[in-house]
Every structure is written in structure tokens, then in C-alpha cells.
Amino acid sequence: MRSVSDWRRWRTWRTVSWAIVVATVGQLFVATFFSSQFEQFDGKAFGSRLIAYPLMMLLVPAVWAYVRQRRGGTEPLPWLGIALIMLPFLIDVTGNTLNLYDTVDWWDDVNHFANWLLLCAGIGVLLLRSSIRPPWALGLLVFGLGAALAIGWELAEWYTFIRHGTELDTAYTDTLGDEALGSLGAAAAGVLVWWIGGNERRDAAQTS
Numbered sequence: 001m002r003s004v005s006d007w008r009r010w011r012t013w014r015t016v017s018w019a020i021v022v023a024t025v026g027q028l029f030v031a032t033f034f035s036s037q038f039e040q041f042d043g044k045a046f047g048s049r050l051i052a053y054p055l056m057m058l059l060v061p062a063v064w065a066y067v068r069q070r071r072g073g074t075e076p077l078p079w080l081g082i083a084l085i086m087l088p089f090l091i092d093v094t095g096n097t098l099n100l101y102d103t104v105d106w107w108d109d110v111n112h113f114a115n116w117l118l119l120c121a122g123i124g125v126l127l128l129r130s131s132i133r134p135p136w137a138l139g140l141l142v143f144g145l146g147a148a149l150a151i152g153w154e155l156a157e158w159y160t161f162i163r164h165g166t167e168l169d170t171a172y173t174d175t176l177g178d179e180a181l182g183s184l185g186a187a188a189a190g191v192l193v194w195w196i197g198g199n200e201r202r203d204a205a206q207t208s
Contacts, residue, residue, distance in 0.1 A: 013079030017061070020086045025054055027093045040099040053093070057086045060126070078129065084122030088115035112150075112178045116185030120146035124193030128200070139194030146186020150179050 031038070031046040061082050068075065092115065100107040124142045132138045154175045 007076070010076040010079055013083050014077070017079050017083040017086055020083060020090045021054065021057055024057065024086075024090045024093050025050075027097050028053060031093070031096065038097075040096055040102060044096065046096075049093070053089045057089055060085055064126075078126055081122045081125030084118050084125060087122075088119050091115055091118075108174075109177065109181055112181040113185040113188075116146055116150060116182040117189050118185075119149070120186045120189030121192060124189055124196075128193065128197060135194045135197030138197050139190040139192075141190075142193045143183075143187045143190035146189060147179075147183040150182030150186065153182070154179055 028046060028050040031041040031044075032050045035041040035046060061077055064077050064082075068077070091111065095101055095107060095111055101111075120142050123145060124138070127138055127142065130138075132141065158175065
């Protein structure tokens with residue numbers, strides 16, 4: 001039996017998640033259809049992002065809801081984890097809207113580390129519900145998934161706009177740096193999930 005505070009917390013994170021989706025899609029719409037008025041959007045494949053970002057953001061809640069329905073469950077979706085997974089997309093789009101990638105030297109580096117930390121922390125929150133044990137194995141899994149996603153993301157960036165864009169000359173160094181920073185963010189999230197999982201296991205042992 002879930003407490004009233006638990007239900008309120010789930011509703012709050014659900015609202016936050018949908019607010020993230022609306023804010024992201026709104027900015028993508030402007031970047032796609034009014035790009036001629038904002039030079040920071042030029043050559044960054046926002047038409048593709050308008051399709052890809054919402055699909056990727058909604059993939060986790062859609063799959064989770066489908067599996068829950070198939071199993072006949074009634075548990076609310078893990079909206080905290082979902083919000084953490086969605087947030088990097090909003091940060092990325094907002095960074096472009098505010099032209100931070102072109103005007104702030106350190107923005108891209110911090111963005112890759114922080115976004116992968118958030119993304120992998122969200123994945124970790126979802127995986128904490130699984131039976132994966134011990135906690136260090138769960139943390140290592142989060143790190144591995146995050147590193148693989150960092151590589152996949154850079155490959156997608158190269159294919160969609162770097163190979164025919166103006167950044168090709170510096171793409172090699174930039175890609176290696178982004179993959180390293182993304183992996184570091186994933187490692188930090190893995191350590192965090194390891195620590196949380198260890199605490200939950202100790203708490204469960206003490207109450208048993």
C-alpha cells in the first residue's frame with residue numbers, strides 16, 4: 001500500500017516529465033520552421049531532431065506502460081527516472097536556443113558530462129527496480145550502457161550533420177573529447193547508483 005506522499009511525488013514527477021517534453025518540442029518546432037531567423041540553428045539538423053528527440057523521450061514511458069499493461073500491473077510509472085532521462089534533451093535544445101554552444105567555450109564539454117550523468121542516473125533509477133545484484137554490478141551496468149550510448153550519440157551526430165557541415169576539420173578531436181566526457185558522466189552515475197543500491201540493501205537487511 002503506497003502512502004499519499006508517494007502518490008503526490010509520482011504526480012509531481014509526471015507533471016515535470018510532460019513539462020520537459022512540451023518545452024523541448026516547442027523549441028524544436030521554432031528551430032525547425034523559423035531557423036532562417038536564428039543563425040545558431042543553421043546546419044544542426046533540427047528537422048531530424050524534431051522527429052528523433054520526442055521519439056527517444058517518449059520511448060521509455062511508452063515501453064514501460066506497455067509492459068505494465070501486459071503484466072496487469074497497477075504501479076505508477078517511475079516518473080523520476082523518466083524525467084532524468086528526458087532532461088538532457090531539453091538542456092541540449094535550450095543550449096542551442098540560447099546560442100551557448102557558439103558563445104560559451106566550456107558549454108559543450110560541461111553539457112556532455114552533465115547530460116550523461118543525468119541520463120544514466122535516470123537509467124539507474126529504473127534499474128534499481130530490477131533484481132540485478134550486487135549493487136556494484138548495477139553501477140557497472142549503468143556505466144557500460146552510458147559509454148555505449150555516448151559512442152552511439154557521436155556516430156549519429158557525425159552522420160546527420162558533421163560529415164557535410166563546417167565542423168569536419170575538428171570533428172575527430174571533438175568526438176573523442178565528447179565520448180570521454182560522456183563516459184565520465186556515465187561513470188559518475190554508475191557510482192551514484194552503486195551507492196544508492198548499497199544503502200537500500202543495507203536498509204532492507206536492517207529491517208528484516
